[in-house]
Amino acid sequence: MTHPPFARCKTCKRSLDWSEDRGWDHPALALRLDPSIRHHHPEPEFVSESNPTTVAVCDFCSATDRINWRYPCKDFGDEAHGWGSAGGWAACDNCHSYIEADMWTTIERRARRGREVVWPLIGASIRGMWAEFRRNRTGPAHFTGRETR
Numbered sequence: 001m002t003h004p005p006f007a008r009c010k011t012c013k014r015s016l017d018w019s020e021d022r023g024w025d026h027p028a029l030a031l032r033l034d035p036s037i038r039h040h041h042p043e044p045e046f047v048s049e050s051n052p053t054t055v056a057v058c059d060f061c062s063a064t065d066r067i068n069w070r071y072p073c074k075d076f077g078d079e080a081h082g083w084g085s086a087g088g089w090a091a092c093d094n095c096h097s098y099i100e101a102d103m104w105t106t107i108e109r110r111a112r113r114g115r116e117v118v119w120p121l122i123g124a125s126i127r128g129m130w131a132e133f134r135r136n137r138t139g140p141a142h143f144t145g146r147e148t149r
């Protein structure tokens with residue numbers, strides 16, 4: 001089955017993950033961070049490779065600009081218990097730099113911005129997702145953005 005490499009949800013503009021069995025779906029991490037996403041079906045809007053800058057949300061800090069990197073990652077998690085990850089993880093320029101430098105406290109500081117109230121509830125599971133990401137990552141990040149230099 002062929003499909004364009006990137007799609008985002010028409011409704012919430014988040015980048016979608018592809019899997020053979022489920023097709024395009026909201027990334028598990030996004031569903032965890034914002035359970036209200038479950039209230040709509042992911043409707044893919046395909047982003048051409050010639051215009052990848054419209055791809056959407058950083059899977060680490062939820063930034064919506066300069067999402068220029070994608071980390072290959074094995075699927076992991078426990079579908080029955082509603083957590084896990086399918087497909088690669090998108091990263092913004094900043095998170096990419098911090099991931100490369102292994103600066104996870106800085107990534108956490110970015111990720112909790114605007115979520116201070118719920119962070120005590122979700123922080124531990126998000127750190128757990130990142131630990132699984134580090135274990136399941138299969139290679140270096142691919143640059144998916146537009147070359148600027």
Ligand SMILES: [Zn+2]
Nearest residue numbers: 009011012042
């Ligand atoms: Zn959506």
Ligand SMILES: [Zn+2]
Nearest residue numbers: 058061092095
């Ligand atoms: Zn980020």
